[in-house]
Amino acid sequence: MKQLLLFITAILFALPSFAQESDSTTLQSDKRVRKKFFNLSYSSAKLSPKGELVMEGYEGEPIPLDEKYIDMKSDWGVSIVRGRTYMFHRRPLARIINIGIDVSFLDLNYAQYSVDYTDPDYPDDNATLKLHKIDYGWQVGPSVTLTPGRRFTIAAYFRYAPTFSSIYYEDSYMGNYSTQFRTGASFSYGVIGCGFEASFGDCKYKNLIGDLDLSSTKIKSKGYRVYLQFRW
Secondary structure (H helix, E strand, O other): OOOHHHHHHHHHHHHHHHHHHEEEEEOOOOOOOOOOEEEEEEEEHHHHEEEEEEOOOOOOOOEEEEHHHHEEEEEEEEEEEEEEEEEEEOOOOOOEEEEEEEEEEEEEEEEEEEEEEEEEEEEEEEEEEEEEEEEEEEEEEEEEEOOOOOOEEEEEEEEEEEEEEEEEOEEEEEEEEEEEEEEEEEEEEEEEEEEEEEEEEEEEOOOEEEEEEEOOOOEEEEEEEEEEEEEO
């Protein structure tokens, strides 16, 4: 619950400045490229551990969890991204093509996971763990923006996204640097648009607090985001 409140607070801080800047640009109907963007996303992801997962047992003994018997798919997730495109040239190529680099210093993602584990020795005895994953990072990468109409914009991009990724489970907290990449496309008319983004990366989480130990495991992640976009 605390993680969700933190996420909502970040949205509330980001929206006022966005509203002020968008109000000053929406009247500029002749604006060819809207360089700033704000995305509000629904996300889905899957985590794939490569190695041994260890958690504390009922008697305090460590229990190794075989990766073959673990399903780590998110129940749901939300994210916010705010950034800007810096163009390499002042005028569009062939009147519609704009090439630049996207930079975002706000990439905040929250996801809840229900991790189902089946003991191979007792297939009818299942366990479910509730994990909360919070990522904060930034993005940088090339993009191509097409402006076939005065207000219609199509953009495609590929970004490197260095991230601090963390996982919270009951009284355990783990985190570390994560190398991630994002690629996607968006369509907008004027200020409002929508888009789709795929992401992938990996992380080796360090145990900071608690009994759940993921430090010996590299966890690969892949997923997607569907987002509502505001451009100005």
